[in-house]
Amino acid sequence: MNQLTPPPKLDLIPESAPFSAEQRAWLNGFFAGIVSLDGASVTPLSADQGAAVMQGVAGDGDDGEAPWHDQTMPIAERMALAEGRPLRRRMMAAMAQQDCGQCGYNCHDYSEAIASKAEARLNLCVPGGKDTARMLKTLSEELDKAPTTKAPVAPASAAPAGAPGRSRDNPAEATFLSRRRLNKEGSEKDTWHLELDLSEAELDYVVGDSFGVFPLNEPRLVESVMAAIGAAPDFAIGGRTLRQVLTDQVSLAPAPDSLFQLISYITGGERRQKAKALASGEDPDADAATLDVLAAVQKFGVKPDPEAFVEALEPLQPRLYSISSSCNATPGKVSLSVDAVRYMIKDRKRLGVASTFFADRIKPGDKLKVYVQKAHGFGLPQDGNTPIIMIGPGTGIAPFRAFLHDRQATKAPGRNWLFFGHQRSDYDFFYADELNAMKASGLLTRLSLAWSRDGAQKFYVQDRMREVGRDLWAWLADGAHIYVCGDAKRMAKDVERALVDIAAQFGARSTDEAISFVADLKKKGRYQQDVY
Numbered sequence: 413m414n415q416l417t418p419p420p421k422l423d424l425i426p427e428s429a430p431f432s433a434e435q436r437a438w439l440n441g442f443f444a445g446i447v448s449l450d451g452a453s454v455t456p457l458s459a460d461q462g463a464a465v466m467q468g469v470a471g472d473g474d475d476g477e478a479p480w481h482d483q484t485m486p487i488a489e490r491m492a493l494a495e496g497r498p499l500r501r502r503m504m505a506a507m508a509q510q511d512c513g514q515c516g517y518n519c520h521d522y523s524e525a526i527a528s529k530a531e532a533r534l535n536l537c538v539p540g541g542k543d544t545a546r547m548l549k550t551l552s553e554e555l556d557k558a559p560t561t562k563a564p565v566a567p568a569s570a571a572p573a574g575a576p577g578r579s580r581d582n583p584a585e586a587t588f589l590s591r592r593r594l595n596k597e598g599s600e601k602d603t604w605h606l607e608l609d610l611s612e613a614e615l616d617y618v619v620g621d622s623f624g625v626f627p628l629n630e631p632r633l634v635e636s637v638m639a640a641i642g643a644a645p646d647f648a649i650g651g652r653t654l655r656q657v658l659t660d661q662v663s664l665a666p667a668p669d670s671l672f673q674l675i676s677y678i679t680g681g682e683r684r685q686k687a688k689a690l691a692s693g694e695d696p697d698a699d700a701a702t703l704d705v706l707a708a709v710q711k712f713g714v715k716p717d718p719e720a721f722v723e724a725l726e727p728l729q730p731r732l733y734s735i736s737s738s739c740n741a742t743p744g745k746v747s748l749s750v751d752a753v754r755y756m757i758k759d760r761k762r763l764g765v766a767s768t769f770f771a772d773r774i775k776p777g778d779k780l781k782v783y784v785q786k787a788h789g790f791g792l793p794q795d796g797n798t799p800i801i802m803i804g805p806g807t808g809i810a811p812f813r814a815f816l817h818d819r820q821a822t823k824a825p826g827r828n829w830l831f832f833g834h835q836r837s838d839y840d841f842f843y844a845d846e847l848n849a850m851k852a853s854g855l856l857t858r859l860s861l862a863w864s865r866d867g868a869q870k871f872y873v874q875d876r877m878r879e880v881g882r883d884l885w886a887w888l889a890d891g892a893h894i895y896v897c898g899d900a901k902r903m904a905k906d907v908e909r910a911l912v913d914i915a916a917q918f919g920a921r922s923t924d925e926a927i928s929f930v931a932d933l934k935k936k937g938r939y940q941q942d943v944y
């Protein structure tokens with residue numbers, strides 16, 4: 413559309429249609445945009461047509477509340493809370509509720525995009541895993557039956573077309589520079605500070621954004637899978653070799669339902685029944701959670717056709733990492749703080765794809781596909797004078813290192829308070845020299861630490877928060893913004909509980925009033941989370 417020509421002002425939605433004035437104005441604007449795009453002649457919509465349009469967009473009688481929007485709530489409870497709601501709302505309840513951005517949207521926008529048929533992929537919710545994908549598949553069968561209108565829901569990462577590196581669908585190329593271990597020898601953890609060069613990609617970001625990377629599967633796992641299905645590594649698939657496809661195109665981690673489906677077609681008897689059961693989400697041998705692609709093939713001893721095999725696998729998804737650097741301090745570069753995921757299942761070491769790609773395999777000078785995932789409401793306050801309180805145990809420190817570097821580079825005068833925690837002070841004090849120097853220079857006004865395994869009792873960041881609750885309350889009273897980053901399942905919830913307790917105790921409020929106070933902080937964007 414010509415940007416200088418405003419869309420015609422049209423009244424397509426009749427007064428009698430069941431919409432508020434605001435909804436009517438929005439719909440008129442939406443259709444005016446379409447009209448000006450195609451220059452079509454226009455007939456005002458009937459009330460019923462208007463209502464049909466709002467199905468999948470808004471105005472379908474839903475109150476917009478999302479009581480299921482809690483990342484710690486199991487999917488069955490979330491779906492129960494959404495019962496009786498329009499399809500798009502039930503689709504939202506099926507998401508993992510982390511608003512983590514891995515799908516390229518937040519939970520609300522991803523469900524709206526599917527419901528409006530603007531998004532066909534049902535497998536993008538990484539934290540929701542198979543449960544979410546299965547639920548979305550079931551719900552989408554309803555969608556196929558219902559008349560829907562394509563609504564203008566774009567990924568949160570939507571950027572000008574042709575701008576590589578601004579969304580998972582159009583990555584750019586970065587160069588890996590270096591890695592440095594953040595734990596000292598003797599630690600139980602293996603966390604790395606990584607640096608990448610973005611200058612060729614001309615990619616920038618703001619602190620609070622996350623960084624998407626397309627990892628490669630581990631070569632030995634790829635070899636084992638090819639051996640297990642008895643296929644030659646150079647078997648040709650779509651102009652590439654099987655080895656290449658297994659390395660960068662498909663996920664070799666949880667065996668998908670479609671693989672069990674394929675296995676059920678090529679086996680018989682009891683094995684066929686078991687594969688069928690696994691394909692429909694049952695767990696006949698109580699081992700479903702341990703079955704990655706290799707374990708599934710080995711369990712059934714099948715040798716599927718390589719092309720059919722690859723088609724039955726899920727695409728390899730990019731992973732997100734909180735950016736731990738600031739463009740204002742180190743333009744053309746990005747750094748990440750990545751914990752390597754490794755665990756044993758039945759005598760075989762399982763490797764997190766992306767984290768061990770960074771910790772073990774990628775070499776300085778290697779290129780990789782990347783993109784910047786814009787944060788949804790997670791970033792520094794506009795006003796550099798505003799005090800900030802940052803709570804980031806473990807890798808949760810990443811965006812706060814970025815915040816501090818940014819405030820240093822921009823000479824923002826606001827006070828900065830960091831709560832960091834990890835297992836042991838001797839081994840797991842990430843960025844200790846840097847943080848101590850920031851403290852000495854006055855940039856870091858306060859540094860509060862919590863070591864969970866130094867003493868006989870666990871001691872966490874929220875325990876430290878409670879200890880210094882009076883001061884924390886005083887900072888909030890001064891208008892501080894408060895941030896949490898790290899584990900979504902337990903830590904973030906526990907930190908929120910501590911905040912409620914602090915508001916109750918030092919703000920002289922009842923528990924209900926304190927809960928409302930914290931909810932209000934969130935609404936106002938003064939309490940922000942980046943959790944995973």
Ligand SMILES: Cc1cc2nc3c(=O)[nH]c(=O)nc-3n(C[C@H](O)[C@H](O)[C@H](O)COP(=O)(O)OP(=O)(O)OC[C@H]3O[C@@H](n4cnc5c(N)ncnc54)[C@H](O)[C@@H]3O)c2cc1C
Pocket residue numbers: 512513514622665731732733734735749750751752753754755763764765766767768807808810942943944
């Ligand atoms: C917005 C956002 C920001 C993030 N920021 C960071 C960050 O700054 N630093 C960071 O390290 N990570 C971060 N993550 C997490 C990161 O994206 C990856 O999820 C993480 O690195 C694991 O990816 P992977 O490919 O290595 O592992 P995967 O191959 O995806 O494997 C992980 C899966 O393995 C399974 N698993 C893991 N441990 C065990 C176990 N002990 N037993 C059984 N199964 C297990 C679980 O199913 C888990 O989901 C962030 C995520 C999001 C969404």
Ligand SMILES: NC(=O)c1ccc[n+]([C@@H]2O[C@H](COP(=O)([O-])OP(=O)(O)OC[C@H]3O[C@@H](n4cnc5c(N)ncnc54)[C@H](OP(=O)(O)O)[C@@H]3O)[C@@H](O)[C@H]2O)c1
Pocket residue numbers: 601603751805806807808833834835863864865870872873874898899900901902903904906907944
């Ligand atoms: N699935 C899980 O159960 C689980 C748990 C933790 C982390 N993770 C994931 O593992 C990845 C990397 O983790 P990480 O290296 O950042 O560190 P981490 O494993 O999250 O640990 C960082 C620190 O947080 C502590 N911690 C554990 N539970 C807590 C709680 N409820 N409240 C506050 N602090 C708590 C840990 O203590 P202790 O370990 O000594 O208890 C440790 O001192 C992340 O993706 C995270 O989401 C998953």
